[in-house]
Amino acid sequence: MYGDISAKAAHMLSLPKVSDFFTRLIQRVSPKSYQQAYGEVYVTQKFLENFCGDQVRFLARSFAVPGNHLGQQSHGFRWPYGPVAIITPFNFPLEIPVLQLMGALYMGNKPVLKVDSKVSIVMEQMLRLLHNCGLPVEDVDFINSDGKTMNKLLQEANPRMTLFTGSSRVAEKLAGDLKGKIKLEDAGFDWKILGPDVQQEDYIAWVCDQDAYACSGQKCSAQSLLFIHENWSQTSLISKLKDLAERRKLEDLTVGPVLTFTTDSMLEHVNKLLEIPGSKLLFGGQPLKDHSIPSIYGAIKPTAVYVPLEEIVKGKNYELVTKEIFGPFQIVTDYKSSQLPIVLDALERMHAHLTAAVVSNDPLFLQARFYVTNQVIGNTVNGTTYAGLRARTTGAPQNHWFGPAGDPRGAGIGTPEAIKLVWSCHREIIYDVGPVPNNWEIPPST
Numbered sequence: 229m230y231g232d233i234s235a236k237a238a239h240m241l242s243l244p245k246v247s248d249f250f251t252r253l254i255q256r257v258s259p260k261s262y263q264q265a266y267g268e269v270y271v272t273q274k275f276l277e278n279f280c281g282d283q284v285r286f287l288a289r290s291f292a293v294p295g296n297h298l299g300q301q302s303h304g305f306r307w308p309y310g311p312v313a314i315i316t317p318f319n320f321p322l323e324i325p326v327l328q329l330m331g332a333l334y335m336g337n338k339p340v341l342k343v344d345s346k347v348s349i350v351m352e353q354m355l356r357l358l359h360n361c362g363l364p365v366e367d368v369d370f371i372n373s374d375g376k377t378m379n380k381l382l383q384e385a386n387p388r389m390t391l392f393t394g395s396s397r398v399a400e401k402l403a404g405d406l407k408g409k410i411k412l413e414d415a416g417f418d419w420k421i422l423g424p425d426v427q428q429e430d431y432i433a434w435v436c437d438q439d440a441y442a443c444s445g446q447k448c449s450a451q452s453l454l455f456i457h458e459n460w461s462q463t464s465l466i467s468k469l470k471d472l473a474e475r476r477k478l479e480d481l482t483v484g485p486v487l488t489f490t491t492d493s494m495l496e497h498v499n500k501l502l503e504i505p506g507s508k509l510l511f512g513g514q515p516l517k518d519h520s521i522p523s524i525y526g527a528i529k530p531t532a533v534y535v536p537l538e539e540i541v542k543g544k545n546y547e548l549v550t551k552e553i554f555g556p557f558q559i560v561t562d563y564k565s566s567q568l569p570i571v572l573d574a575l576e577r578m579h580a581h582l583t584a585a586v587v588s589n590d591p592l593f594l595q596a597r598f599y600v601t602n603q604v605i606g607n608t609v610n611g612t613t614y615a616g617l618r619a620r621t622t623g624a625p626q627n628h629w630f631g632p633a634g635d636p637r638g639a640g641i642g643t644p645e646a647i648k649l650v651w652s653c654h655r656e657i658i659y660d661v662g663p664v665p666n667n668w669e670i671p672p673s674t
């Protein structure tokens with residue numbers, strides 16, 4: 229049934245009239261450019277296409293292992309949790325709730341869904357579309373509430389599993405309140421390393437701009453810290469980055485309102501960083517002008533602050549530098565080859581290992597081998613890591629696993645592996661039907 233629902237819903241979302249409706253609805257509540265909002269609709273549609281036909285059935289593929297005697301065999305099953313909850317943030321009003329909701333349903337659960345109330349109209353409309361495509365109305369409960377009310381509901385209803393996507397603060401609170409019966413997709417302080425091989429400067433500057441500033445930096449995968457190898461100092465990468473950032477404008481929402489930080493709080497953060505010795509403002513650092521964005525939201529120009537590497541790793545600065553600012557903001561630093569171990573130490577100390585990019589086509593730089601201690605991939609743990617010249621931190625489509633690593637509570641989104649991991653548990657049924665051998669006698673007690 230869910231294969232059929234997915235096929236119909238994928239078809240509906242492929243109709244220009246419908247995809248345009250959802251794109252514009254997303255834009256109304258989560259300010260981003262048309263292209264970025266459309267990206268959500270597109271990924272959602274492709275995800276639904278992936279689970280048409282028998283693909284939902286195949287998600288629950290089981291296996292059997294021969295037993296010790298005739299009639300015995302063990303079967304491993306992916307088993308649903310039953311009553312589950314899904315909590316999702318404001319920044320992806322369609323993609324995150326649809327992908328997680330359908331994953332929960334595909335694996336046979338009964339979910340209650342709570343989307344951030346600022347943006348939940350998008351999912352309300354999408355549920356109507358899904359009902360129209362055959363989703364039985366009793367299969368999903370949809371609640372609109374604030375966080376406090378949802379917290380109470382979870383504690384009273386006691387779902388067997390809750391999937392939380394949002395800030396680390398709420399994630400940790402819920403992990404305690406729900407006694408660990410939770411999977412998390414929480415904050416990202418995502419980094420990118422430009423390796424020693426300098427090439428394709430324009431392309432790499434463009435990807436950096438998109439990663440840091442698209443959706444005004446309000447993606448959990450947004451580039452927050454950029455490490456640039458000293459070989460790039462001969463290039464005009466920074467000035468290109470500045471030019472690209474300055475192209476962004478409020479009129480088309482290529483930069484726009486920040487929903488969870490005010491202008492003052494972001495500028496105060498910039499000023500605190502500028503007190504660190506050797507740091508400097510590369511560009512931005514000013515409020516947006518000529519707008520009517522209410523002051524409870526933030527509105528700043530795309531901003532980059534340079535902080536020297538040796539200052540970043542100092543105890544007193546580290547926490548400040550690695551604070552997630554959910555807005556158009558990034559830290560930039562540089563490093564020499566001999567300083568790679570310091571870079572790796574800075575990455576290791578981060579608490580949220582979500583996305584990362586290692587921009588290099590030098591395989592020895594990318595890979596770690598046990599006798600080379602300072603290479604990147606083998607020394608880091610981020611769940612979604614892009615490696616190679618075209619590496620990015622954002623843009624993970626439905627065909628890439630997206631989620632943190634290194635935390636047993638870490639969830640994933642999008643792929644069959646993510647769905648099976650998050651929305652089902654392993655159950656083994658050992659069939660042992662006999663026959664009991666004809667000559668069997670009661671053995672001595674053991």
Ligand SMILES: NC(=O)c1ccc[n+]([C@@H]2O[C@H](COP(=O)([O-])OP(=O)(O)OC[C@H]3O[C@@H](n4cnc5c(N)ncnc54)[C@H](O)[C@@H]3O)[C@@H](O)[C@H]2O)c1
Binds near residue numbers: 380414
């Ligand atoms: N890892 C990921 O996949 C991912 C994806 C998107 C966003 N994020 C993170 O989300 C954050 C931004 O989103 P946000 O500001 O909406 O996050 P948030 O934590 O404030 O809210 C997330 C959701 O939790 C609800 N909530 C808040 N308090 C709650 C409580 N006590 N009990 C139950 N529910 C509660 C909110 O109403 C909302 O629906 C950033 O930190 C970002 O990195 C992570």
